[in-house]
Amino acid sequence: xxxxxxxxNAVGMLNTDWGDYGHINHPVMSIPGxxxxxxxxxxxxxxxxxxxxxxxxxxxxxxxxxxxxxIVDKLGVLSEFGWWRAVKYKETMADGDVQSALQFTLDDxxxxxxxxxxxxxxxxxxxxxxxxxxxxxxxxREDVGAYLTxxxxxxxxxxxxxxxxxxxxxxEQLLALADALEHWYWHFKNLWRSVSRESELYQITDVICWxxxxxxxxxxxxx
Numbered sequence: 001x002x003x004x005x006x007x008x009n010a011v012g013m014l015n016t017d018w019g020d021y022g023h024i025n026h027p028v029m030s031i032p033g034x035x036x037x038x039x040x041x042x043x044x045x046x047x048x049x050x051x052x053x054x055x056x057x058x059x060x061x062x063x064x065x066x067x068x069x070x071i072v073d074k075l076g077v078l079s080e081f082g083w084w085r086a087v088k089y090k091e092t093m094a095d096g097d098v099q100s101a102l103q104f105t106l107d108d109x110x111x112x113x114x115x116x117x118x119x120x121x122x123x124x125x126x127x128x129x130x131x132x133x134x135x136x137x138x139x140x141r142e143d144v145g146a147y148l149t150x151x152x153x154x155x156x157x158x159x160x161x162x163x164x165x166x167x168x169x170x171x172e173q174l175l176a177l178a179d180a181l182e183h184w185y186w187h188f189k190n191l192w193r194s195v196s197r198e199s200e201l202y203q204i205t206d207v208i209c210w211x212x213x214x215x216x217x218x219x220x221x222x223x
Contacts, residue, residue, distance in 0.1 A: 001013075001040070002040045002041050002044075005041075012041075013041040015037035017030045017033060017034065021083060021087040021203070021207075022087075022201075022203045022207075024083050025150070026149075026150065026195070027196075028143045028147070029146065031060060032060075032069060035060060049073075053069035053070050054069075057070070060140075061137070061140045061143065062136060062139075063135050063136050063140075065132060068129070068135075068136070068144075071129045071132065074121075075125050075126070075147065075150075075154075078122055078155070079154040080106060080115035081105075081161020081165075085105075088101075088104040089104040105165040106161045106162065111165075112165060115158040115161055116158075122151055122154065122155040125151070129148060129151070132144065149187055153188065156177070156184055159177055160177065160211055160215070163177070163218065171219045174219035175221075177215055178211075178212045178216050181208060181211060181212050181215070185208045189201065
């Protein structure tokens with residue numbers, strides 16, 4: 001895109017950060033994207049993605065191992081039943097349109113298998129990411145916590161995606177998943193409030209509570 005700007009004499013580049021359905025991502029996660037945009041806007045010689053991540057890890061996060069963002073990149077693609085799907089499924093179901101809601105589930109075997117495989121990878125990558133903390137400057141170590149919280153949320157929602165897509169779960173598994181979701185959200189809210197005002201947190205809370213209720217309803221409990 002920036003090469004076209006140079007070619008056609010653009011006056012500048014607008015680098016923005018958008019978040020739909022409550023902008024659930026922590027602000028820390030916007031930093032690499034802003035740096036990517038700056039790099040491509042200022043320099044016509046394009047770096048490889050791997051080299052750019054290495055430099056950002058070293059300069060922005062003061063990571064002497066220079067591996068932080070490469071691990072984050074691997075974690076970032078593990079979400080199969082992501083926030084967009086989760087919100088669309090919940091809203092469509094709340095409207096009573098069960099048939100239309102199916103399009104937002106993991107509606108084929110490939111997606112389901114991807115969710116299962118990604119959830120096997122998540123704990124190992126999270127452990128690898130946590131191991132990076134010893135290489136970071138003390139001022140940037142807390143940023144890793146935001147990424148770890150996000151990765152755990154992705155794992156939980158992948159599991160929820162399998163549930164709403166028809167996978168067989170026992171009553172005990174459904175109740176345990178509802179508990180895990182609420183415990184994760186307690187940590188998420190603390191993280192949110194450490195850097196932001198309430199803002200759209202109430203909308204995110206509505207989605208989380210709906211899924212916790214849905215899991216318990218599927219387990220046979222009344223709301």
